Amino acid sequence: QSVLTQPPSVSGAPGQRVTISCTGSSSNIGANYDVYWYQQPPGTTPKIVIYANINRPSGVPDRFSGSKSGTSASLAITGLQAEDEADYYCQTYDSSLSGWVFGGGTKLTVL
Amino acid sequence: QVQLVESGGGVVQPGRSLRLSCAASGFTLSDYGMHWVRQAPGKGLEWVAFIAYDGSYTHYLDSVKGRFTISRDNSKSTLHLQMNSLRVEDTAVYYCAKESPEYSYGYDYWGQGTLVTVSS
Numbered sequence: 001q002s003v004l005t006q007p008p009s010v011s012g013a014p015g016q017r018v019t020i021s022c023t024g025s026s027s028n029i030g031a032n033y034d035v036y037w038y039q040q041p042p043g044t045t046p047k048i049v050i051y052a053n054i055n056r057p058s059g060v061p062d063r064f065s066g067s068k069s070g071t072s073a074s075l076a077i078t079g080l081q082a083e084d085e086a087d088y089y090c091q092t093y094d095s096s097l098s099g100w101v102f103g104g105g106t107k108l109t110v111l
Numbered sequence: 112q113v114q115l116v117e118s119g120g121g122v123v124q125p126g127r128s129l130r131l132s133c134a135a136s137g138f139t140l141s142d143y144g145m146h147w148v149r150q151a152p153g154k155g156l157e158w159v160a161f162i163a164y165d166g167s168y169t170h171y172l173d174s175v176k177g178r179f180t181i182s183r184d185n186s187k188s189t190l191h192l193q194m195n196s197l198r199v200e201d202t203a204v205y206y207c208a209k210e211s212p213e214y215s216y217g218y219d220y221w222g223q224g225t226l227v228t229v230s231s
Contacts, residue, residue: 052215
């Protein structure tokens, strides 16, 4: 059971918009630590798609966006494409654990 | 180009030890903090350990404290994870990951992973 809670799965049709939530607490997201989002397509290694809550690395489509409010963060993907089908993980630092934590992961299915 | 190549995984009995290595190339290892992250079969990512760029401090997942030791040899561009008193629940693919100051210390590169199976 992770200290960061994500929905196990989300789905959407091509072209649609989906959001993935990441709920933490006052010792992690609420303590103003940066949130990262990683994409892991089946059989591959993770790739960062959002850093410092809202920023996109170069090469990541602007269809991906991040937000953060209070003790929660979200990843939004607009204009869904088949290639977006993957597991998505949020990550941040937790001061009470003195270490980094990942959310449990969300499987995105493009219908 | 940046490469991280893990090695040292395998099948080991509970209570035994294993040492993982991560060979870094394409960048100066001594400039970056490094992490180990694991993924049990069919499960999610789990952060395991961190070491500062110069080895001056480390952090560990609670369940591996006292059993695992992260270390680095910057002169050989290599990161290590010494795993002692292994448990069945340590079974996972272990990845080394490089921090990126450009990405606010998120991970910009991951190795391909090495599988550790703890089984009697």
